[in-house]
Amino acid sequence: MAEQAPGTRVPTVIAEDVHIVYRVNGARTGKGSATAALSRIVRRGGEERGVRKVHAVRGVSFVAHRGEAIGLIGSNGSGKSTLLRAIAGLLPPESGKVYTDGQPSLLGVNAALMNDLTGERNIVLGGLAMGMSREQIKERYQEIVDFSGINEKGDFVTLPMRTYSSGMQARLRFSIAAAKDHDVLMIDEALATGDAKFRKRSEERIRELRGQAGTVFLVSHSNKSIRDTCDRVLWLERGELRMDGPTEEVLREYEKFSGK
Amino acid sequence: MSAPPSPDEGLTAAQLAAKYGLAVSGARPPLREYVGRLWGRRHFILAFSQAKLTAQYSQAKLGQLWQVATPLLNAAVYFMIFGVILNASRGMEKEVYIPFLVTGVFVFTFTQSSVMSGVRAISGNLGLVRALHFPRAALPISFALQQLQQLLYSMIVLFLVVIGFGSYPDASWILIVPALVLQFCFNTGLALVFARAGAKTPDLAQLMPFVMRTWMYASGVMFSIPVFLADKPQWMANVLQWNPAAIYMDLVRFALIDEYGSENLPQHVWAVAGGWAALFAIGGFVYFWQAEERYGRG
Numbered sequence: 039m040a041e042q043a044p045g046t047r048v049p050t051v052i053a054e055d056v057h058i059v060y061r062v063n064g065a066r067t068g069k070g071s072a073t074a075a076l077s078r079i080v081r082r083g084g085e086e087r088g089v090r091k092v093h094a095v096r097g098v099s100f101v102a103h104r105g106e107a108i109g110l111i112g113s114n115g116s117g118k119s120t121l122l123r124a125i126a127g128l129l130p131p132e133s134g135k136v137y138t139d140g141q142p143s144l145l146g147v148n149a150a151l152m153n154d155l156t157g158e159r160n161i162v163l164g165g166l167a168m169g170m171s172r173e174q175i176k177e178r179y180q181e182i183v184d185f186s187g188i189n190e191k192g193d194f195v196t197l198p199m200r201t202y203s204s205g206m207q208a209r210l211r212f213s214i215a216a217a218k219d220h221d222v223l224m225i226d227e228a229l230a231t232g233d234a235k236f237r238k239r240s241e242e243r244i245r246e247l248r249g250q251a252g253t254v255f256l257v258s259h260s261n262k263s264i265r266d267t268c269d270r271v272l273w274l275e276r277g278e279l280r281m282d283g284p285t286e287e288v289l290r291e292y293e294k295f296s297g298k
Numbered sequence: 299m300s301a302p303p304s305p306d307e308g309l310t311a312a313q314l315a316a317k318y319g320l321a322v323s324g325a326r327p328p329l330r331e332y333v334g335r336l337w338g339r340r341h342f343i344l345a346f347s348q349a350k351l352t353a354q355y356s357q358a359k360l361g362q363l364w365q366v367a368t369p370l371l372n373a374a375v376y377f378m379i380f381g382v383i384l385n386a387s388r389g390m391e392k393e394v395y396i397p398f399l400v401t402g403v404f405v406f407t408f409t410q411s412s413v414m415s416g417v418r419a420i421s422g423n424l425g426l427v428r429a430l431h432f433p434r435a436a437l438p439i440s441f442a443l444q445q446l447q448q449l450l451y452s453m454i455v456l457f458l459v460v461i462g463f464g465s466y467p468d469a470s471w472i473l474i475v476p477a478l479v480l481q482f483c484f485n486t487g488l489a490l491v492f493a494r495a496g497a498k499t500p501d502l503a504q505l506m507p508f509v510m511r512t513w514m515y516a517s518g519v520m521f522s523i524p525v526f527l528a529d530k531p532q533w534m535a536n537v538l539q540w541n542p543a544a545i546y547m548d549l550v551r552f553a554l555i556d557e558y559g560s561e562n563l564p565q566h567v568w569a570v571a572g573g574w575a576a577l578f579a580i581g582g583f584v585y586f587w588q589a590e591e592r593y594g595r596g
Contacts, residue, residue, distance in 0.1 A: 126324070128431070128594045129428060137320035139318065147430065148429065166345050
């Protein structure tokens, strides 16, 4: 794949008619719920009763190329994060296919961390969960602690994470997640939290990661940061791809739609 | 095949993907590669199990002391009910029965808690499964490993009890190592099976305690199977004695308790113990791997 003529666009992510459906147990209440639950267990296959289906993404297709920074916009619950998870291969599509070059990774490590453990152990645990080796973690350990700034107010890294303020917890989580380099990187911008000083630092780090990654997907509700970063935008609404094009064009329509 | 200006025009997604060497995202790797990836994550598996173990008692005042105190209290309860009140020893002397009972409780608890944590390994960690890439088998294996470490703490209590009732350490104690290794393999396989089942049907978490309790009472944790089933047909005793839980319990009892001789063990006991371990470890692993790409769906 290396000997491409200059100017040729190399695809890194291909999504073909992707549908994603969540199944929610116990969302139906009232009479007959117990029997419905029983029949759900007894009757395998076919149309399941008592299970609500949420069709989160409906038939999205696009091709992303190397070097592109793609923004995902849309109102809350439009399927942006779900689509990212499907691209990362973490959530299998109901139908359709996603092809990728290498392993896309979601920036975020929250789920692997444990509030009852010290910051120190969480850094190691989070790093291992992301697939870093023990040596890599040891190398980056100090960097992570310094970046998070949790030790600025005393020796907090040796205390359990539940003793941190929510801002400190968010900072440590982001610092661990951002310690690894990625090929195809996906960022949910709700990540960059904390006080103004830390937000600035984390935005800088995201920019750095973007520079190293081949293709970047950014979910954001801030049109400004989409304009700053992305050259192409996918607009999702109710799980459908409503528009796909250059940033300015799509954002103009989106702003008209959302009444700004 | 295609004209120079836009060489990729008209290709289907699959053809385009093939042309540039793209692979289906989240596809299940072949078994051999899967094992390799799992091996690559061994540090994570170990760290995760230790973290879970530590986090368990981190809010308690006595802290990690509960690792030992919990099994001790457990043993005391069973001793009160079955040793003192119900007197289930039936012909066994106290010096044998108490270590017999405590060994049974601890060894069975090892399997029981592996199964219970296996059921929730995927369904209880869906957030993790939907956020990070790693072979999903890492979760149930890690939980089984946590139970193994828990058992090692219980072993401290067990040794004290056994020595307290007059069986002193000797060469036969070495045998608990292979016995527990085999049981660990068996437990891990079982945890893998139930992790897949529990991912599809989370209701198993409610059902399994009853299944496990039935299994415990049928495995001779607090009574000797040959003695209690003496007046029943021989095949019943055989079935109960060859069930994996009973096999591993008997092996550890045989290793630790002086008075509990090989006459209490069924025939070919080591072969059966190894067979169960291999069957479940390999079968459970393959069974779990077959649904690898679907665990994120929940």
